[in-house]
Structure formats: structure tokens, C-alpha cells
Amino acid sequence: MWGLLCVPFLVSMAVSDMRIRKVRIMSLAAFGLTMFVASVAESGFQSVLRNILCNGVVCLILLTALIVWSAIRNRDLFDMVGTGDLVFVAMVTPYFGTYAFTLFLTVSFAVTLVSWSLYRLCNRGADDIPLISGLGVCLISVILYRTVLFLL
Numbered sequence: 001m002w003g004l005l006c007v008p009f010l011v012s013m014a015v016s017d018m019r020i021r022k023v024r025i026m027s028l029a030a031f032g033l034t035m036f037v038a039s040v041a042e043s044g045f046q047s048v049l050r051n052i053l054c055n056g057v058v059c060l061i062l063l064t065a066l067i068v069w070s071a072i073r074n075r076d077l078f079d080m081v082g083t084g085d086l087v088f089v090a091m092v093t094p095y096f097g098t099y100a101f102t103l104f105l106t107v108s109f110a111v112t113l114v115s116w117s118l119y120r121l122c123n124r125g126a127d128d129i130p131l132i133s134g135l136g137v138c139l140i141s142v143i144l145y146r147t148v149l150f151l152l
Helices: 002-020 025-043 045-072 083-095 098-122 131-151
Strands: none
Touching: 002 025, 002 083, 002 131, 025 045, 025 083, 045 083, 045 098, 083 098, 083 131, 098 131
């Protein structure tokens, strides 16, 4: 239920990411602080620290894979993924256990890639995938689902 505090920041960042492909640092910081507070309120401080540590390892594995992939493709890492995208994923780490975090990232990345591909079939424009928008919409769905479960 506390996750609802994050929704206004998620909506703001998703809209900004879709429209101008940039997210303000203050929006990311406010989202990160709110996500941390909501996670502690829902799960407790020790659980959140464990989530950050374990999910941080998952993030490091993914970052290593991205670095290797960018080297194989002979491209700069930051041509493939934005700094804001990396920070956003790191800020979601307190909210999920490791299995749920891995599942969330996998499903959210897949949904984002499929929806962006479908969008690109109909509209020509920028090639950049608005990752914060896609992950943000998926995270809002998870937050709403958890809130409804809590209220039942």
C-alpha cells in the first residue's frame, strides 16, 4: 500500500521519458527516496537491506552482461542504455525479493521491447527505447496489484 506514494513520480518520469527521452535527476532522487521509504514501511528495514544486497548482485551480473554485449557489438555501453535507466533499476531493488526482482525485470524488459517494437511498426521516429517508461508502467501495475491484495 505504501508503494502508492511512488506512483506520481513514476508517472512523471514515464511521461518525460516517452516525450523527450530525458528524466530529471530530482524526479529520480524523489522516486528513489519514496521507494526506499515505502519498501521499509511494507517489509521492514532488515528485509530491505537484504533485498538491496541480493538484487544489487543481480544488477551487477546484468551490468557485466551489458558490458560484454557492448564489447561484442563494438559499441559504447551508454549508446545502448542510459544512465537514468541504470539508476532507475538500482532504485527498484529495495521493493522486491530476489526472485520477484528477477521476474519483474525479465517480464518488464520483455513487455517494453515487444510494445516498443509494435509501436515502431506503426510510427517511424527515434530508435531509443524508453526503458524507464516501460519499466515504470510495469512497476505501477505491480504496486496497484499489491495494494489491492493488501486491501482485501
